[in-house]
Amino acid sequence: xxxxxxxxxxxxxxxxxxxxxxxxxxxxxxxxxxxxxxxxxxxxxxxxxxxxxxxxxxxxxxxxxxxxxxxxxxxxxxxxxxxxxxxxxxxxxxxxxxxxxxxxxxxxxxxxxxxxxxxxxxxxxxxxxxxxxxxxxxxxxxxxxxxxxxxxxxxxxxxxxxxxxxxxxxxxxxxxxxxxxxxxxxxxxxxxxxxxxxxxxxxxxxxxxxxxxxxxxxxxxxxxxxxxxxxxxxxxxxxxxxxxxxxxxxxxxxxxxxxxxxxxxxxxxxxxxxxxxxxxxxxxxxxxxxxxxxxxxxxxxxxxxxxxxxxxxxxxxxxxxxxxxxxxxxxxxxxxxxxxxxxxxxxxxxxxxxxxxxxxxxxxxxxxxxxxxxxxxxxxxxx
Amino acid sequence: xxxxxxxxxxxxxxxxxxxxxxxxxxxxxxxxxxxxxxxxxxxxxxxxxxxxxxxxxxxxxxxxxxxxxxxxxxxxxxxxxxxxxxxxxxxxxxxxxxxxxxxxxxxxxxxxxxxxxxxxxxxxxxxxxxxxxxxxxxxxxxx
Numbered sequence: 001x002x003x004x005x006x007x008x009x010x011x012x013x014x015x016x017x018x019x020x021x022x023x024x025x026x027x028x029x030x031x032x033x034x035x036x037x038x039x040x041x042x043x044x045x046x047x048x049x050x051x052x053x054x055x056x057x058x059x060x061x062x063x064x065x066x067x068x069x070x071x072x073x074x075x076x077x078x079x080x081x082x083x084x085x086x087x088x089x090x091x092x093x094x095x096x097x098x099x100x101x102x103x104x105x106x107x108x109x110x111x112x113x114x115x116x117x118x119x120x121x122x123x124x125x126x127x128x129x130x131x132x133x134x135x136x137x138x139x140x141x142x143x144x145x146x147x148x149x150x151x152x153x154x155x156x157x158x159x160x161x162x163x164x165x166x167x168x169x170x171x172x173x174x175x176x177x178x179x180x181x182x183x184x185x186x187x188x189x190x191x192x193x194x195x196x197x198x199x200x201x202x203x204x205x206x207x208x209x210x211x212x213x214x215x216x217x218x219x220x221x222x223x224x225x226x227x228x229x230x231x232x233x234x235x236x237x238x239x240x241x242x243x244x245x246x247x248x249x250x251x252x253x254x255x256x257x258x259x260x261x262x263x264x265x266x267x268x269x270x271x272x273x274x275x276x277x278x279x280x281x282x283x284x285x286x287x288x289x290x291x292x293x294x295x296x297x298x299x300x301x302x303x304x305x306x307x308x309x310x311x312x313x314x315x316x317x318x319x320x321x322x323x324x325x326x327x328x329x330x331x332x333x334x335x336x337x338x339x340x341x342x343x344x345x346x347x348x349x350x351x352x353x354x355x356x357x358x359x360x361x362x363x364x365x366x367x368x369x370x371x372x373x374x375x376x377x378x379x380x381x382x383x
Numbered sequence: 384x385x386x387x388x389x390x391x392x393x394x395x396x397x398x399x400x401x402x403x404x405x406x407x408x409x410x411x412x413x414x415x416x417x418x419x420x421x422x423x424x425x426x427x428x429x430x431x432x433x434x435x436x437x438x439x440x441x442x443x444x445x446x447x448x449x450x451x452x453x454x455x456x457x458x459x460x461x462x463x464x465x466x467x468x469x470x471x472x473x474x475x476x477x478x479x480x481x482x483x484x485x486x487x488x489x490x491x492x493x494x495x496x497x498x499x500x501x502x503x504x505x506x507x508x509x510x511x512x513x514x515x516x517x518x519x520x521x522x523x524x525x526x
Contacts, residue, residue, distance in 0.1 A: 113456065125421060127396040129458035131506055131517045132451060133482055138470055141449030142482075146472075149447070149495045194450040194490045239417075239428045248409075248420040249446075249472060249480040250428070 004228035004269075004382065005095045007219035010039025010212030011346050014107070016330040017176030019206055024056025024109030024333075027208035029065050032105055039212040039222055041101070046212070048102035049073035050089045052082035054334035056109040071102075080282070080371020081234055082106060083209070083338030087379065088232045090213050100215045107208035108333030122245050122373060136284070136372070137201060139244040141193030144287025146242070148195075151302040153290075155195040159183040160308050161286040162200045162328055168315060169329025171355040176205055177329040200286040205331020209339035211346075227346045227365075230382045231269030235260035237374030244372045255295075261376040262296040262368060269380035273297035276380075277362035278348045279319070280341035282370040283326040293321065296368050296378065320358045323348060341367035342379060349383040395506060395517040398422070401438050404503065407481065407518060410434040418479040440475040441501040442523070447472045448485060448493045461507050473499055473520050486521040498523040 012034025014027035028051070036043060043066045051059025051073065060073040078085040083106040090104045117136075119129045128134050148155065163183040169175035181199055189197040219226035237243050240254030266272055279298060283289035290308075294301040298319060307313055313321040324330065324344040327337060345365035347353040365381040394400060399421055401408050409420040413435055417428035420439060425432050454465035469485030471493070486504060487493055500523050505514035 118458065125396055125398075126458065127399065127517070130460040131395055131484060132455045132459045132461055132468065133470060133484070134458070135451070135455055138449055138451055142447045142470065142472060145449055146447035146495070191450070191452045193452055194448075247482050248418075249482075250417065251474065251477070251479060 004216045004230040006091045006213055006229040007216045007226035008211050008229065008342070008346055009214050009219050009223045009226050010035040010037070010041065011343050012036070012038060012210045013174055013340070013343050014208040015174045016205055016207035016333065016336075016340065024053060024107045024206065024208070025062060025065070027109070027206065028053070028059070028062055028105050028107035028210070031107065031208040031210040032062070032066060032103065035103070035210040035212050041212060041222065043067045044069055045101060046071055046103045047099040048090070048093055049105065050076055050086040050102070051105045052076040052078070052086050052335040053107050054082065054110070056107055056335065059105060059107070062105070078234070079373070079375060080332075080334060081338060081369050081375045081377040082335050083342070084232070084369050084377025084379065085234055087211070087229065087339070087342065088234050088377065091229055091232050094213065094215055100218060102213055103210065104213055104339070105208070105210040106335040106339040108335040109206040110204035110333060113204070117245070124245060124247060128247055133247070134245060135193070136244055137193045137196070140285045140287055141196050143242055144290070145195060147287065147291050153302065153305050156187075157290060157305050157308055158195060158200055158286040159187040161283070161289050162186045164308075164314060165283060165322060165326045165328035168323055168356055169325025171315070172324045172329070175325045175329045176331045177325065196285050196287060200328070202284055202327035202330075202332045205333050207330070207333040207336045207340065209336045209343045211339070211342070225350045225383070227349050228382045229379060230271065231265035231267070231380035232378070233261045233264035233268065234375065234377040235264065241374055243374030256370075257374055257376040258292055258295040258368060258370050258378075261378040265378040265380050266297070269382070271364060271380055273366075275364045276319070276366045277360070277364050278323060278345060278358045279321050279366040279368070280323070280326065280344055281321055281368045283322055283328050284332065286328070288370065289322065289326065292368055292370065296366065298366075315356055315358055323353065323356050323358060338367070338369040338377060341369065342381065345381045349381060392514055392516050393509065394503070395515055399518070406441050407439040407501065409437050409439045409479065411437040420479060420481050439478055439481065443473040443475040443499060443520075445471050445493065445495055445497045445499050445520070446474045446480050447495060448490070450488050450490050469493060471499070471520060484517065484519040486519050492522070
C-alpha cells in the first residue's frame with residue numbers, strides 16, 4: 001500500500017435533519033468548531049479552507065464568524081459531489097506542498113421539496129421541464145427498472161434496503177429519521193416513480209460537516225487517532241453512461257462514473273474492494289445503493305439480493321453499508337452529504353460510532369457519492 | 384406548424400420535430416455516425432463538430448419505464464388536474480435511446496422490450512384554448 005499523503009485529524013458535525021431557526025451557516029460554524037476542538041487546533045492554525053454549499057450561503061463568508069485571518073478560502077460547487085470535491089482539493093493542496101494543514105467544510109439547508117431544476121442550467125430546452133421529464137425521482141425509477149430487468153432481480157430488495165437505512169438511522173444520534181420502518185410498510189407507501197415508493201427516497205434536508213486535514217507525516221503530532229485519506233478520486237461521465245436529465249442515451253452502453261472513480265480511488269490506495277471493512281454508498285434512493293454496491297466493485301452485479309437478504313450489509317454483517325443510515329435516514333443537504341459519509345467512516349475507524357459501531361476493529365473504509373450531471377467521488381480511508 | 388391531416392396546432396418546441404411534424408429531429412455525426420436528440424452542433428462521442436440533421440425512427444422498443452406518480456413542480460406546465468403519466472426510454476435501432484412520455488400509465492401494461500410507436504399527443508391547453516402537442520410513445524397494437 002502506498003503511503004497516504006493526507007490525514008484527517010479533526011472531525012465535526014451538526015446533526016442532520018431540520019433545525020428550525022438555525023441557519024446553514026450557523027450549522028457550518030458549529031461543525032467547524034467541533035472539528036477544530038477535536039484536532040486541538042484553532043482557526044488561526046488553518047492555512048487554507050475549502051467549503052461547499054448548494055443553497056445556504058457562500059462558504060468563504062464563514063470567516064467573518066470564524067476569524068479574519070487572511071487564509072485562502074475556496075468555494076467548491078460540484079452538485080452531489082461537492083463534499084468529495086472539497087476533500088480532493090484539500091488533498092491536492094497538501095500533496096502539492098503548498099500548505100500543511102487546513103479546513104474542509106460542507107453545509108446546506110434545503111426547504112421541503114427543494115431541487116426543482118431549470119433545464120437551461122443543464123443546456124436543455126425548456127420543453128424538457130415543461131412536459132414533466134426533468135425530475136431526479138423519475139430518473140431513479142427509470143434507472144433501477146432497467147437495472148433490475150438486466151440483472152434478473154425483483155423489487156422486494158428495494159424495500160429491504162430502505163428498512164436497513166431506517167434501522168441504522170435509529171441507532172445514530174445525528175440522523176434525521178430515527179424511527180424504524182418495516183419493509184412491508186415501505187413497500188406499501190405511495191408510489192413516487194414506479195417501482196420506487198416514498199420511503200425509498202431520501203429528502204432534501206439540513207446539516208453540516210467539517211474536517212481538519214494535515215500532512216500525513218505530521219498527523220501524529222496533533223492527534224493519536226488520525227484517519228488517512230489513502231485514496232480520493234472524482235470522475236465525470238463517459239459517452240454511453242445512463243445519467244440524470246438525459247433526453248437521449250447512446251445505444252452503446254458505457255460504465256458509470258462510479259466505476260471509474262471507485263477504481264481510481266482503490267488504485268491510489270493500493271487496496272481492492274475486498275479489503276473494505278465498512279462502506280458508505282450514495283443511496284439517494286434504495287435502487288442507488290443496490291447499483292452502487294456492484295459499480296464500486298464491492299460485489300458482482302446480481303449478487304446484491306443474497307447479500308442484502310442474508311444481512312451481510314447490516315452493521316454486524318460481513319459488508320456493512322451505510323452504517324449511519326445513509327441519505328435515506330439522514331436526508332441530503334447537498335454540500336454536506338458526501339462529507340457525512342467520510343465523518344461516519346472516520347468514526348468507525350476510530351471505534352467511536354457507539355450504537356452503530358461495526359464490530360471487529362475496522363481498518364479500511366470506503367465512501368462514494370454520485371449525482372448530476374453524471375459525476376462520482378470516492379474515497380478510501382484507513383488508519 | 385401544420386400536422387399532416389390535422390388542424391393547425393402548436394408543439395411544445397418546433398425545433399424537436401421534422402417540418403411535417405411526423406418524426407423527431409436529431410443530429411448525426413458526419414465523422415463517427417453517433418446520433419443525438421435534440422440536435423446539437425458537437426459530437427459527444429468523437430468530439431467532432433460536423434453534425435447533420437436526421438429524422439429519427441418512429442418505431443422502436445421500450446428500453447425502460449416508470450410512472451410519474453405526483454404532479455411535478457415548476458417548470459412543469461401540465462394541467463392542474465394531475466393524472467399519473469408513463470415515462471420511458473425507447474430504443475430506436477441504430478440511432479439512439481430517446482426519453483419520452485408514454486401514452487400508457489399502468490406499469491402492469493408496460494414491459495421492457497415491447498414495440499412502441501411515436502405519436503403526437505395534446506399535453507396541455509394554452510391560454511387561447513388551443514392544444515399544445517408533444518411527442519409520446521404508445522404500445523403498438525393497443526388502443
